[in-house]
Amino acid sequence: MDNIAGSKSSLTWAVHISxxxxxxxxxxxxxxxxxxxxxxxxxxxxxxxxxxxxxxxQTLTLRTADPDSQVQQxxxxxxxxxLFDDEAANGSKSEISAFGISSRELSAFAVGETAPLRDGSxxxxxxxxxxxxxxxxxxxxxxxxxxxxxxRTPPKFTMDNYRQVLFSGSxxxxxxxxxxxxxxxxxxxxxxxxxxxxxxxxALAWMxxxxxALLVAFVVGLLVVPLQLALIPLLKLHLGIGIGxxxxxxxxxxxxxxxxxxxxxxRNYMVSLPRDIIENxxxxxxxxxxxxxxxxxxxxxPALASFAIFQFLWTWNDLLVAKxxxxxxxxxxxxxxxxxxxxxxxxxxxxxxxxxxxFVSIAVPLAVFFAMQKYLVRGLLAGSVK
Numbered sequence: 395m396d397n398i399a400g401s402k403s404s405l406t407w408a409v410h411i412s413x414x415x416x417x418x419x420x421x422x423x424x425x426x427x428x429x430x431x432x433x434x435x436x437x438x439x440x441x442x443x444x445x446x447x448x449x450x451x452q453t454l455t456l457r458t459a460d461p462d463s464q465v466q467q468x469x470x471x472x473x474x475x476x477l478f479d480d481e482a483a484n485g486s487k488s489e490i491s492a493f494g495i496s497s498r499e500l501s502a503f504a505v506g507e508t509a510p511l512r513d514g515s516x517x518x519x520x521x522x523x524x525x526x527x528x529x530x531x532x533x534x535x536x537x538x539x540x541x542x543x544x545x546r547t548p549p550k551f552t553m554d555n556y557r558q559v560l561f562s563g564s565x566x567x568x569x570x571x572x573x574x575x576x577x578x579x580x581x582x583x584x585x586x587x588x589x590x591x592x593x594x595x596x597a598l599a600w601m602x603x604x605x606x607a608l609l610v611a612f613v614v615g616l617l618v619v620p621l622q623l624a625l626i627p628l629l630k631l632h633l634g635i636g637i638g639x640x641x642x643x644x645x646x647x648x649x650x651x652x653x654x655x656x657x658x659x660x661r662n663y664m665v666s667l668p669r670d671i672i673e674n675x676x677x678x679x680x681x682x683x684x685x686x687x688x689x690x691x692x693x694x695x696p697a698l699a700s701f702a703i704f705q706f707l708w709t710w711n712d713l714l715v716a717k718x719x720x721x722x723x724x725x726x727x728x729x730x731x732x733x734x735x736x737x738x739x740x741x742x743x744x745x746x747x748x749x750x751x752x753f754v755s756i757a758v759p760l761a762v763f764f765a766m767q768k769y770l771v772r773g774l775l776a777g778s779v780k
């Protein structure tokens with residue numbers, strides 16, 4: 395009964411579990427990057443992204459106000475305030491459980507106790523962050539006293555990471571230029587091979603000329619050529635004919651590496667279209683160009699869209715081809731994948747910046763995929779049901 399058409403297979407549950415596992419494998423890291431991109435460095439180091447909505451225990455390094463703010467009360471010089479100055483102004487309700495005045499004893503004192511500082515002054519810290527620093531002599535120095543606290547902080551989300559990554563003037567952090575460079579590479583590198591492959595696929599599918607079968611076999615053979623083998627010879631060719639490193643070189647490289655697969659997929663799709671439609675058009679006097687533009691292209695839109703998604707994702711996430719054919723010492727043509735690698739070197743400990751940069755990098759491919767996923771499925775399945 396399991397093999398009767400229309401009945402459910404006994405392995406349906408295995409398919410469902412596999413789909414759920416694959417979705418979870420893809421979804422959890424993406425959501426983690428998205429949530430982490432809105433958290434502060436302290437919160438990321440204090441708890442995982444799945445605890446972002448709950449208060450977290452953190453060890454913070456804070457400072458009292460500058461000595462300029464001290465006032466004299468009788469025989470004492472006093473500085474009072476709140477260690478969470480900015481957060482207190484925003485209504486934050488962080489709670490301190492212990493504090494210390496040395497990095498070797500971060501939690502040496504309970505809240506409410508008075509801790510002696512090395513310069514002879516004393517500090518008392520309360521649960522809500524209020525403190526009183528007092529001394530018999532005038533407090534000197536350029537900055538406030540450093541205080542280590544164990545605090546329970548409420549969840550906090552910020553857009554500062556995106557401002558740093560997208561709009562800061564820092565050459566190492568700013569991803570805006572790399573974002574534009576990546577778009578400049580990806581859009582032409584997606585459109586050019588699709589246009590060329592569509593013409594070639596129609597010719598190989600519906601035009602009769604000597605050697606057509608050999609050309610199809612040659613295209614299939616190109617599918618197995620390793621990308622790494624062609625990089626250096628192709629770069630030497632670019633340098634020899636004067637193209638050098640630049641956008642033209644990387645567009646041509648992506649076009650060349652993407653054409654065999656594009657021609658193969660589109661040719662197989664076009665050859666499966668109904669022959670009667672094309673023959674009737676020829677009987678009515680239509681030329682090959684008219685058949686291609688008015689019949690083949692509209693019918694092949696799902697296949698064109700599905701390949702466009704693959705080509706866009708590949709070129710957007712590419713690093714190897716960009717390193718060889720585009721990026722030079724000036725850094726003016728750096729793409730996002732290379733910019734993130736440089737951030738790993740300069741910002742290796744700043745997970746909030748790295749998470750934000752990574753999410754900015756995958757945001758566009760995600761938008762393209764979700765916008766065109768119905769064409770991807772339709773294009774992939776079209777050949778199998780004809």
